[in-house]
């Protein structure tokens with residue numbers, strides 16, 4: 001599986017050759033021209049790497065960086081800044097970026113920095129297996145046999161939590177506390193909705209040893225392997 005890179009750059013003269021080179025290098029490239037578009041893209045298909053220009057037309061690149069970091073705790077984020085703008089670099093790193101490259105940059109240098117981020121990611125990689133399903137916690141991707149499951153962020157979180165303790169009952173309270181908010185209260189209906197969606201997606205997996213989520217009325221849920 002190739003690493004997915006999100007390029008956030010409004011300048012075509014920089015973004016186009018960058019996207020082309022990354023594709024040649026075997027990366028799966030997503031290119032957003034604006035900050036809001038970048039956040040939507042990252043939410044729909046979370047990348048492992050982000051190249052983020054801080055000078056964006058719609059929103060402050062630093063805010064985008066902060067939101068991306070919150071959304072993608074394990075992604076490698078490399079920011080692009082104007083030359084000699086040390087304030088940008090410091091603020092960007094504070095906002096959660098892992099590294100920076102100043103414009104104008106050489107593609108070779110940027111590629112080298114991306115490889116470092118991927119290597120750092122891989123050294124912390126954790127893969128969980130339940131039956132024929134592999135949950136790559138670092139990359140936030142899950143595969144049934146070799147087909148990727150298209151999971152929403154919360155569905156992925158649920159699957160990762162279940163996959164840590166297959167065969168054990170997870171109470172509703174515990175799931176809510178771990179995945180939503182430690183101060184949650186009231187209805188856990190949203191949990192049922194997400195479990196239903198995840199269950200449907202797992203059921204669509206044709207492989208022999210697929211995980212099944214069993215509901216225990218009033219208690220919680222359990223993940224079993226058939």
Ligand code: CA
Nearest residue numbers: 010053055056
């Ligand atoms: Ca720009």
